[in-house]
Amino acid sequence: MNVREAVLTVDEMQTSFLEQGPSLIERAARTAAAAAADADEVDRDARFPHRAFDVAREQKLLGVMIPVEFGGFGASIHDVTDICYTLGRACASTAMIYAMHQTKVACVIRHGHGIPWMETMMRRVARDQWLLASSTTEGQNGGNIRASAAAVDHAGDTVSLVRDATVISYGAEADGLVTIARRATEAAASDQVLLALAKDDYSLKRTLGWETLGMRGTCSTGFELKVDCPADRIFPESYDKIHAQTMTPFAHLCWSSAWAGIAAAAVTRAQAFIRKAARSSGGQMPPAAAHFTAAKMSLAKLRALISANIDAFARVEHDERALSSLYFQSSITLLKVQASELAVETVMHAMRTAGLAGYRNDGEFTMGRHLRDVLSSPIMINNDRILANAATSTLMSGVPASLRD
Numbered sequence: 001m002n003v004r005e006a007v008l009t010v011d012e013m014q015t016s017f018l019e020q021g022p023s024l025i026e027r028a029a030r031t032a033a034a035a036a037a038d039a040d041e042v043d044r045d046a047r048f049p050h051r052a053f054d055v056a057r058e059q060k061l062l063g064v065m066i067p068v069e070f071g072g073f074g075a076s077i078h079d080v081t082d083i084c085y086t087l088g089r090a091c092a093s094t095a096m097i098y099a100m101h102q103t104k105v106a107c108v109i110r111h112g113h114g115i116p117w118m119e120t121m122m123r124r125v126a127r128d129q130w131l132l133a134s135s136t137t138e139g140q141n142g143g144n145i146r147a148s149a150a151a152v153d154h155a156g157d158t159v160s161l162v163r164d165a166t167v168i169s170y171g172a173e174a175d176g177l178v179t180i181a182r183r184a185t186e187a188a189a190s191d192q193v194l195l196a197l198a199k200d201d202y203s204l205k206r207t208l209g210w211e212t213l214g215m216r217g218t219c220s221t222g223f224e225l226k227v228d229c230p231a232d233r234i235f236p237e238s239y240d241k242i243h244a245q246t247m248t249p250f251a252h253l254c255w256s257s258a259w260a261g262i263a264a265a266a267v268t269r270a271q272a273f274i275r276k277a278a279r280s281s282g283g284q285m286p287p288a289a290a291h292f293t294a295a296k297m298s299l300a301k302l303r304a305l306i307s308a309n310i311d312a313f314a315r316v317e318h319d320e321r322a323l324s325s326l327y328f329q330s331s332i333t334l335l336k337v338q339a340s341e342l343a344v345e346t347v348m349h350a351m352r353t354a355g356l357a358g359y360r361n362d363g364e365f366t367m368g369r370h371l372r373d374v375l376s377s378p379i380m381i382n383n384d385r386i387l388a389n390a391a392t393s394t395l396m397s398g399v400p401a402s403l404r405d
Contacts, residue, residue, distance in 0.1 A: 107178060132176045
């Protein structure tokens with residue numbers, strides 16, 4: 001088979017999926033329906049959204065980004081962020097788990113080609129619908145994932161690692177895990193590598209619980225992570241490159257899309273409240289209608305911001321020079337800050353639209369869960385840390401001379 005025939009075969013497989021199976025939108029909608037049905041219970045009991053992920057596996061959503069040649073659908077960043085948004089409207093925890101999983105999958109896809117173990121993992125994600133967790137927060141580093149305390153210990157063809165992982169979201173439910181560590185015991189804290197692990201490569205011992213205000217279903221408990229595995233679990237590329245070109249862009253785009261989904265769900269409830277109030281008063285708008293207008297405006301800004309950044313990333317996702325540019329890195333980093341603040345603002349306006357009806361936990365217009373969940377967004381990789389770290393780069397970058405620069 002020549003190269004052209006191989007490409008055609010891949011294209012035909014992709015076409016077959018699109019024509020014969022449900023679309024990604026339909027698959028996401030089915031998963032979202034299952035997530036929505038259990039959302040209140042998942043929140044109340046702080047439990048993993050099992051049914052939502054059972055359906056996600058049935059719909060083959062966990063491996064959508066895996067290239068067709070490895071058994072996936074070759075979905076784009078546009079596809080994945082749309083799914084995150086759809087799930088966010090149904091259940092914030094389900095959406096955030098899915099967003100984190102796809103960020104790890106992106107690392108394996110974009111930095112694992114030609115590496116037998118990484119290609120095996122791609123096939124397992126596509127075929128068996130493996131769910132990949134993330135271990136980036138460690139000890140007392142306060143969310144600074146660009147510095148690691150734990151180091152990889154090399155012994156021939158095997159490596160070991162012991163990590164005080166204060167947060168591993170859905171770690172007990174995952175089929176594999178992606179984690180960072182110092183390259184070796186003598187390496188600097190910033191000299192890091194990324195590891196992609198199967199469940200047999202590590203053990204978890206719970207050290208912290210997860211009794212939180214929101215995002216309760218992510219089950220982001222703390223663990224002592226012990227790794228003992230073949231050395232091929234380590235990505236050859238240094239983590240600083242993976243972090244800049246893949247981890248940060250995919251995390252910020254997928255997280256933001258999930259938060260936008262939460263905000264959209266709150267706006268939908270606010271709209272239903274306004275319509276009901278207007279009907280019962282002969283068309284007279286309630287006093288808080290202005291907050292609904294503000295909520296709609298804020299949601300529009302949030303969606304436009306995310307869409308612009310998705311498009312910007314899609315244009316340069318295979319251009320290492322563009323991805324490493326000061327302009328792109330500043331924009332994609334600050335997206336997280338802007339999107340999280342806008343998401344909180346949107347939900348707050350939506351709740352003020354409904355007033356007590358939104359504040360209550362026992363009515364059709366309740367937004368307590370949405371507010372509690374979205375309040376996690378400025379805290380995940382704290383916005384204050386991001387702004388402080390970005391101060392130098394934003395000072396160095398120029399001010400655009402026109403609207404289209």
